[in-house]
Amino acid sequence: MLFMSNKGKNVAVVGAGLCGSLLALRLKQLGYKPVLFEKRPDMRSADISAGRSINLALSNRGLKALDLVGLSEKARTITLPMKGRLLHDREGNLRMSPYSGRPNDYINSISRGDLNSILYDAAEAEGIPIHFNMSCISSDPDSGELKFQDHSKNIQNFKADAVFGADGAGSVIRQAAMKKSSLLRFNFSQQYLTHGYKELSIPASENHDFRIASDALHIWPRKTFMMIGLPNLDKTFTITLFLPYTGEDGFDNIRTDADITRYFQKWFPDAMPHMPKLLEEYRTNPTSSLGTIRCYPWKTGAKTLLIGDAAHAIVPFYGQGMNCAFEDVVVLDKVMKNFEFGDWGNIFEAFQIIRKKDADAIADLALDNFIEMRDKVDDPVFAEKRKLEMKLENKYQDYYSKYSLVTFKEDLPYSAALKLGRAQDELLLQKIKEKGSADQIDELKILQELMDLRTKLEISI
Numbered sequence: 122m123l124f125m126s127n128k129g130k131n132v133a134v135v136g137a138g139l140c141g142s143l144l145a146l147r148l149k150q151l152g153y154k155p156v157l158f159e160k161r162p163d164m165r166s167a168d169i170s171a172g173r174s175i176n177l178a179l180s181n182r183g184l185k186a187l188d189l190v191g192l193s194e195k196a197r198t199i200t201l202p203m204k205g206r207l208l209h210d211r212e213g214n215l216r217m218s219p220y221s222g223r224p225n226d227y228i229n230s231i232s233r234g235d236l237n238s239i240l241y242d243a244a245e246a247e248g249i250p251i252h253f254n255m256s257c258i259s260s261d262p263d264s265g266e267l268k269f270q271d272h273s274k275n276i277q278n279f280k281a282d283a284v285f286g287a288d289g290a291g292s293v294i295r296q297a298a299m300k301k302s303s304l305l306r307f308n309f310s311q312q313y314l315t316h317g318y319k320e321l322s323i324p325a326s327e328n329h330d331f332r333i334a335s336d337a338l339h340i341w342p343r344k345t346f347m348m349i350g351l352p353n354l355d356k357t358f359t360i361t362l363f364l365p366y367t368g369e370d371g372f373d374n375i376r377t378d379a380d381i382t383r384y385f386q387k388w389f390p391d392a393m394p395h396m397p398k399l400l401e402e403y404r405t406n407p408t409s410s411l412g413t414i415r416c417y418p419w420k421t422g423a424k425t426l427l428i429g430d431a432a433h434a435i436v437p438f439y440g441q442g443m444n445c446a447f448e449d450v451v452v453l454d455k456v457m458k459n460f461e462f463g464d465w466g467n468i469f470e471a472f473q474i475i476r477k478k479d480a481d482a483i484a485d486l487a488l489d490n491f492i493e494m495r496d497k498v499d500d501p502v503f504a505e506k507r508k509l510e511m512k513l514e515n516k517y518q519d520y521y522s523k524y525s526l527v528t529f530k531e532d533l534p535y536s537a538a539l540k541l542g543r544a545q546d547e548l549l550l551q552k553i554k555e556k557g558s559a560d561q562i563d564e565l566k567i568l569q570e571l572m573d574l575r576t577k578l579e580i581s582i
């Protein structure tokens with residue numbers, strides 16, 4: 122067994138995904154000695170997919186965290202800006218719905234693997250050891266003892282002053298807490314969606330260009346289900362099909378090549394000609410489930426904290442899971458400033474108290490947004506509301522829509538964004554219903570009402 126010294130300096134980070142790698146980097150910058158353990162091989166040399174979802178939407182909260190470790194500029198070099206949702210109807214008509222009325226607000230498509238590789242390179246450059254092919258199989262949350270199995274099935278033990286469980290939604294570190302759940306009064310819930318997802322693709326065109334517009338997140342909203350597409354640097358698109366498992370238009374009933382062809386011809390006729398590998402990909406690529414995981418406490422013992430998806434996995438419809446996991450590191454960094462070096466017990470306690478409400482808020486917002494993306498984007502009242510929001514954002518620097526509060530106001534906690542955003546939505550929808558259209562609404566009057574709402578809710582931006 123490798124014993125590390127006992128001054129709070131030696132930290133084990135289990136899971137070198139996006140959150141764990143960023144966290145280790147920050148800890149090193151603060152003077153700790155982090156060690157990363159990752160069950161997968163090194164994605165920079167092994168031919169593996171980085172796991173779930175090939176590309177992700179990176180926005181302000183994630184960029185702020187990357188900035189904290191000095192990597193935001195580097196990350197930006199591998200992003201593609203997406204200015205809005207480009208909506209495809211069944212006839213192939215397109216409508217752009219911008220994310221914001223401010224021209225400089227956009228989200229970024231980024232490859233999960235490339236981003237993780239940037240983090241690995243930076244971690245190694247700082248001298249952080251990354252032990253790949255080391256799967257954590259058990260942990261003692263109080264002593265900091267960890268047991269790993271390497272790729273040859275050898276068992277290796279480690280002991281650290283502090284352990285971070287950054288091992289994602291299926292966290293083994295969290296499972297250890299569940300084993301002593303009555304002692305910890307450990308609450309846990311896992312809520313599956315009725316929908317799953319399958320990844321498909323649109324390749325580059327013959328002249329190596331994008332086949333569809335690259336500056337938007339494409340959505341094919343179909344009320345009870347949808348398909349989305351995010352651009353990649355190699356001019357391809359990663360397409361994600363979100364369908365219910367059951368029912369006529371569910372994964373369970375779209376099985377044969379004839380089913381797939383019929384289904385795509387019916388619902389996504391404009392996308393189909395761009396998807397030459399559709400049948401093969403549909404058959405070969407897995408159908409994966411989606412869900413929300415909530416648990417508490419995240420401090421699962423004297424020496425252990427859950428962080429990122431291990432603490433709070435959410436559905437992907439706000440494009441915030443990674444951004445939120447990165448923001449955990451920003452919040453932790455701030456909390457650590459209030460305590461002595463290595464005072465992990467108090468740091469973990471304070472972190473979970475401050476952060477839990479915001480993780481819950483983004484989990485709720487992400488569930489709301491599924492309905493918005495697949496259904497409401499096509500609703501005329503919703504479209505008028507977005508029109509009004511764009512007008513207000515474009516003209517008045519003080520106003521932020523709910524989407525902008527969550528996505529572009531990185532200093533506003535998610536819980537405040539939820540509270541203000543939902544109240545604003547309610548007010549605007551009510552006005553649109555009363556007046557019939559955005560153009561009939563007195564701009565200054567509604568702006569005043571929106572500002573009054575902010576005062577009433579005691580939220581400053």
Ligand SMILES: Cc1cc2nc3c(=O)[nH]c(=O)nc-3n(C[C@H](O)[C@H](O)[C@H](O)COP(=O)(O)OP(=O)(O)OC[C@H]3O[C@@H](n4cnc5c(N)ncnc54)[C@H](O)[C@@H]3O)c2cc1C
Binds near residue numbers: 139428
């Ligand atoms: C379809 C889909 C689309 C998404 N789109 C977006 C998006 O657009 N924007 C966004 O912000 N978020 C998005 N997300 C969410 C995002 O992927 C996660 O929130 C993010 O990956 C969480 O990072 P993490 O490091 O906490 O966990 P993970 O990325 O899951 O990393 C955990 C790491 O731990 C390792 N590990 C697991 N078990 C062990 C073990 N026992 N021992 C050692 N290592 C272990 C894993 O191999 C992995 O490397 C999406 C998710 C899905 C499913």
